[in-house]
Amino acid sequence: MDEEFVDFSRSQPAVAEGAEGDRQFGEEGARLTYGSYLRVEQLLSQQVPETSPPAHDELLFIVIHQAYELWFKQLLHELEAARNAMDEGRLWWARHLLRRVGTIEDVLVHQIDILETMTPQDFLEFRHRLAPASGFQSVQFRELEFLSGHKDPGFLQRFKGLSAEERARLDRRLAEPTLWDAFVGVLARAGLPTGDDAEVSASLVTVARDRGTYGDIWELAEVLLEHDEQQAAWRARHVTMVERQIGTKSGTGGSSGAPYLRSRLPMRFYPLLWEMRGAL
Numbered sequence: 001m002d003e004e005f006v007d008f009s010r011s012q013p014a015v016a017e018g019a020e021g022d023r024q025f026g027e028e029g030a031r032l033t034y035g036s037y038l039r040v041e042q043l044l045s046q047q048v049p050e051t052s053p054p055a056h057d058e059l060l061f062i063v064i065h066q067a068y069e070l071w072f073k074q075l076l077h078e079l080e081a082a083r084n085a086m087d088e089g090r091l092w093w094a095r096h097l098l099r100r101v102g103t104i105e106d107v108l109v110h111q112i113d114i115l116e117t118m119t120p121q122d123f124l125e126f127r128h129r130l131a132p133a134s135g136f137q138s139v140q141f142r143e144l145e146f147l148s149g150h151k152d153p154g155f156l157q158r159f160k161g162l163s164a165e166e167r168a169r170l171d172r173r174l175a176e177p178t179l180w181d182a183f184v185g186v187l188a189r190a191g192l193p194t195g196d197d198a199e200v201s202a203s204l205v206t207v208a209r210d211r212g213t214y215g216d217i218w219e220l221a222e223v224l225l226e227h228d229e230q231q232a233a234w235r236a237r238h239v240t241m242v243e244r245q246i247g248t249k250s251g252t253g254g255s256s257g258a259p260y261l262r263s264r265l266p267m268r269f270y271p272l273l274w275e276m277r278g279a280l
């Protein structure tokens, strides 16, 4: 073995005694490896093309979407923790996690560049196999919207083919407090009025003008705005990619395609954070 490598396996018997050493073994005493820890075999068996023989670009299409879903999982984990931290008054931790969210969202926006290396004619080689599936059916994407603060139960009716578990997850997201609810709670606990939108707006102006007193809350408002800006950026990039790939065609999910997506572009999670800028 090269000098640069420490051979942990040879030192195993010495450290294996006692509780400390036992942690180096997996459940059945098998030694942990990269592949077993990260379930690489299982992960790499999950990219199954619909076309046969597979269209060249279908693997890229599947991998990109799976990468999105993995990051969506991580975002839900962080956003849920950030909401709970705000509820508990741990504002530093909430801001820390929301900064991470913004960094992940940078990656999500830029992943679109990779998909745009696919030409529309190469997409057409497998697009016909995709209907009626579409990104419209991404449960985690909708969970992210609900948790962030945009709860539109209309999507539940339009969802087809949800498992009972997926439906329960969406119902839970619709019922639980959002990041915005938690943020308004932070304002209220700082003694600022939050009775209705007008009061919240006035409180946001107070926070913005007196950062000496409300610096932590200002910083929190900024990372929430960043989260909102990033989702808007993703939507804007997604729709231009869609126009580039399918032009004026309707979507596999049954919508008008780009016009439907354009109609959703003005959506904001935190309109009051944007409006406040006009009042400064």
Ligand code: HEM
Pocket: 064, 065, 068, 069, 115, 123, 133, 134, 135, 136, 137, 138, 141, 238, 241, 242, 245, 246, 250, 251, 252, 253, 254, 255, 256, 257, 258, 260, 261, 264
């Ligand atoms: C070639 C690439 C893509 C094309 C042509 C495309 C096209 C479309 C179209 C036309 C819709 C409207 C629903 C329908 O099908 O009728 C849609 C929705 C959606 N797509 Fe894509 N998409 C692409 C890639 C992606 C990727 C990589 C993601 C990442 C997860 C994604 C996520 C979504 C989501 C979440 C929606 C629902 C948006 C909403 O309701 O606001 N799409 N897409």
Ligand SMILES: N[C@@H](CC(=O)c1ccccc1NC=O)C(=O)O
Pocket: 065, 127, 130, 133, 134, 135, 136, 246, 250, 251, 252, 253
């Ligand atoms: N809706 C897209 C197809 C598509 O992009 C798609 C299909 C299945 C699963 C996810 C998809 N991604 C985003 O909509 C289209 O109309 O071409």
